[in-house]
Amino acid sequence: MATDTAVTRDLESQEGVRRRDWIHIAALSTAGVGAASVLIPLISQMAPSADVLAASTTEVDVSAIQPGQAIKAVFRKQPLFVRRLTAKEIEEANAVDVSSLRDPQTLAERTKPGHEDLLVTMGVCTHLGCVPLGAAEGENKGEFGGYFCPCHGSHYDTAARIRKGPAPKNLMVPDYTFTSDTVIRVG
Amino acid sequence: MSFAWAKQYEPKTPLMKWLDEKLPLPRLVYNAVGAGYPVPRNLNYMWNFGVLAGFCLLLQIVTGVVLAMHYAANAQVAFGTVEHIMRNVNYGWLLRYAHANGASFFFIVVYLHIFRGFFYSSYKAPREMIWLLGVVIFLLMMATAFMGYVLPWGQMSFWGAQVITGLFSAIPLVGEPLQVWLLGGYAPDNAALNRFFSLHFLLPFVIAGVVILHIWALHIPGSSNPTGVEVKQESDTVPFHPYYTAKDGFGLGVFLILFSVMVFFLPNALGHPDNYIEANPLSTPAHIVPEWYFWPFYAILRAFTGDLTIPFTGITLIPAKLLGVIAMFGAILLWFFLPWLDKSPVRSGHYRPLFRKFFWFGLIPAMIALFICGGAPAEEPYVIISQVATAYYFLHFLVILPIVSQIEVPKPLPFSITEAVLGKDKAPAESRAGSTDAGSPGALPEGSLQPAE
Numbered sequence: 001m002a003t004d005t006a007v008t009r010d011l012e013s014q015e016g017v018r019r020r021d022w023i024h025i026a027a028l029s030t031a032g033v034g035a036a037s038v039l040i041p042l043i044s045q046m047a048p049s050a051d052v053l054a055a056s057t058t059e060v061d062v063s064a065i066q067p068g069q070a071i072k073a074v075f076r077k078q079p080l081f082v083r084r085l086t087a088k089e090i091e092e093a094n095a096v097d098v099s100s101l102r103d104p105q106t107l108a109e110r111t112k113p114g115h116e117d118l119l120v121t122m123g124v125c126t127h128l129g130c131v132p133l134g135a136a137e138g139e140n141k142g143e144f145g146g147y148f149c150p151c152h153g154s155h156y157d158t159a160a161r162i163r164k165g166p167a168p169k170n171l172m173v174p175d176y177t178f179t180s181d182t183v184i185r186v187g
Numbered sequence: 188m189s190f191a192w193a194k195q196y197e198p199k200t201p202l203m204k205w206l207d208e209k210l211p212l213p214r215l216v217y218n219a220v221g222a223g224y225p226v227p228r229n230l231n232y233m234w235n236f237g238v239l240a241g242f243c244l245l246l247q248i249v250t251g252v253v254l255a256m257h258y259a260a261n262a263q264v265a266f267g268t269v270e271h272i273m274r275n276v277n278y279g280w281l282l283r284y285a286h287a288n289g290a291s292f293f294f295i296v297v298y299l300h301i302f303r304g305f306f307y308s309s310y311k312a313p314r315e316m317i318w319l320l321g322v323v324i325f326l327l328m329m330a331t332a333f334m335g336y337v338l339p340w341g342q343m344s345f346w347g348a349q350v351i352t353g354l355f356s357a358i359p360l361v362g363e364p365l366q367v368w369l370l371g372g373y374a375p376d377n378a379a380l381n382r383f384f385s386l387h388f389l390l391p392f393v394i395a396g397v398v399i400l401h402i403w404a405l406h407i408p409g410s411s412n413p414t415g416v417e418v419k420q421e422s423d424t425v426p427f428h429p430y431y432t433a434k435d436g437f438g439l440g441v442f443l444i445l446f447s448v449m450v451f452f453l454p455n456a457l458g459h460p461d462n463y464i465e466a467n468p469l470s471t472p473a474h475i476v477p478e479w480y481f482w483p484f485y486a487i488l489r490a491f492t493g494d495l496t497i498p499f500t501g502i503t504l505i506p507a508k509l510l511g512v513i514a515m516f517g518a519i520l521l522w523f524f525l526p527w528l529d530k531s532p533v534r535s536g537h538y539r540p541l542f543r544k545f546f547w548f549g550l551i552p553a554m555i556a557l558f559i560c561g562g563a564p565a566e567e568p569y570v571i572i573s574q575v576a577t578a579y580y581f582l583h584f585l586v587i588l589p590i591v592s593q594i595e596v597p598k599p600l601p602f603s604i605t606e607a608v609l610g611k612d613k614a615p616a617e618s619r620a621g622s623t624d625a626g627s628p629g630a631l632p633e634g635s636l637q638p639a640e
Contacts, residue, residue: 027436034443041278045253049275 056187062118063182070135072123075174075186079123081135081147081160082184089158090117092145096157103170107159110173120184121160121171125149132156132171147171189218190225190409192421219406225424226431227412229608233307234410235438236300241398242439243293248391250286251335258338260384262377265340266465284454290332291457292446294480297325305525306546307415308534313408315526320401322522324394329481329519331390334383336478337375341462346475348375348383354488357509374468414607415534416600422612423604474564482561483554486573487580488515489565514577521584528584531592533600541595545587553579 048056058075060082065071070083085093093107111119123131127149133139134147134156142148142155144163149156154165161170176186196217198204207214217223257276259268272279301321304310310318333351337344352375355366371378409418418424425431449456457479461472477485491511495504505513521528536543553576560573606612 027440031436031440041281042249042253044277045279045282046256047277049257049271049277049279051271051275 058186059179060184060186061182062184065118067117069137072135075122079131079135080174080186081119081121081123081171083119083121083135083160085117085119085158089145093157093159093161096161102162102168105159105161105170110159110161110170112176112178115178118184119158119160120176120186121173124172125151125154125167126162126169126171127152127154127165127167189223189406190418190421190424192424193218193225194222194426196221196223219402219427220432221428222426224406224409224427225418225421226410226427227418227423227604228425228430229412229414229604230410230431230434231413232434232438233299233303233413235435236296236303238435239296239438239442240293240300242442243289243296244391244394244398246289247286247293248395250282250289251388251391254282254286255388258384260338260381262340262380262466265338265380269339281450284450287458288446288449288454290335291478291480292442292449293328294332296442297328298480301325305550306536307411307413308529308531308536309411310526311529311534312526314405314411317401317404318526319523320397320404322519324397324401326519327390327394327397331387331394332478332480334387334390336462337380337383338387339462340380340466342464342466342470342472343459343462343475343477345375345466345468346472347477348379350475351477352379354508354512354515357506357512359509376468411534412604413535413537414601414604415538416602416604416607419603420605422609476562479558479562482559483557484515484518484561486557486561486569487518487577488512489561490514490570490573490577492570492574514581518577518580521581525584528589529592530589531595531597533597538598538600539595540598541591542588545583545591549579549587550583553583 056076058073058080060071060073060080062082062084065082065084067084067086068089070081073080073082090107098104098106107119108116110121111117123135125132128151130149130151132147132149132154134141140148140150142164144155144157146158146160147156148154149165149167152166154167155163156167156171157163159170162168174186176184179185196207196214198207198213203213206212254272257268257272257279259265269283272283274280276282304318304321333347337348352366352370355369356362358365367373369379370376371382412418459476459478476482488511491507491514494506495510496502497504531539531542533539536546556572556576557580560569560576563569601607603612
């Protein structure tokens, strides 16, 4: 049973605030901070782990790729098309009126300065994700001489830009840099 | 069920009234852990461990489900996936250590909870069902923990599995086929590991179901208390909220501090280093021991070194291995009979001086001895000590307890909880024989505690 003295009654009755409210608020706030901080590892553990992040860069030696030839590499578990364009292919790409393109980009925007003949793109159709044909020798390059996706008929040109068919965007150019004249690092 | 003076749940807002009509969950919570559930006012900290055990179950399920996102139960890769969790997964080291130490803390808390039951005779009528369900929970916990320890597929995982599944072969006639059926093979291998993972994931949810029954069974008579005198009147109780929500919250805080110290500074202290070596079926470790929480039972298992024979003939009635298995399971199964072995009308050890002596100077030392012997190699002097301690253990429950409970002279019990706590009880003097207490003038009429808010 609480024994009420005049003193404690005075201290308690300012605006209905009681002495014990301090400990209630302090304890519950601390518990709340604890509960919130427990949430952080539980959510973070689902993000890519260190080994997945380590596999997130790929190096490709491009020295052996001849003009007119393309290779298929792997980047983040997906196909990567690395193509060395012929002079004719570069000319065809630059001759296109950029404003007529569904996804307007020039060839220069999609290549690195000093290496305009090297086209590095993902081998993933921007429609629904199939792997387009045209990288390997003898594969169908579509009506625009670049890549052709057999799933729903998307045609990409020599700069891997979408020209015909349902795909909304050009083949994605991932982040890459030339670590030397002959080697690129992607991602 | 609740006491007559329990506060009734009153939904205030239209939404809460609607909910109360359609699916009265807030009412259920109010009546179970809220202001609507009166609890004896004199519970001590030994009554905190039930809630802490429930918290540990939740902790294990949350960390376990999350670990299962990264673990693979295939003998080729299992050990590697655990290291992947430790090294690659974000906070994986924290989750793994929380889960491993969480299991240890779960057992610490449950053992304290059980020993509370032994000392205060919580198993006595009308609470027998709660006790029986509790023993079932404990058995499920042991199965879950055993299978969980196999999953990292280290040396102790493998050889522990070998020893424990090997126990089944001791059963006459069906033992060996049973062992092969359990393992899905002739030794622990991929088949066993995979099914252990599946069952280890399943059983905690079975435990959760039995815990719900355990708490439901408890809420019928309500909690016992350190005096063992049942609740008679409103002044014997306080509402669960805020008194025991606050006390349990404090207890949880202390628990989490100790838990955090282990997880962050001593994460491998309770584990065996040999489990950081990949399982090798061709190389047995020098000393196979289970995790610490199984040590007393392991000591009982290994205490039986001689076959039970008919003297002077060559006839073996029960081989030593089977004796050990029977004793080990028997040691836990006899807890089911405790409500009927202990015949004292008095519950609390505080009022049973002879019982108390055997408890503190008999049972507790025997269990400590069994604990130490279980973790030690199976050599002298540990063998003889575990044999003596095992003998005392069974003697205590099967012989000493029934006899002591009938012959002892208990100390006089307080009339009520109110009297025990407040020193006097002004409950109807005419219902009490020989009462001289007229009541003190300044107190409230029924001596009831006003809720804090």
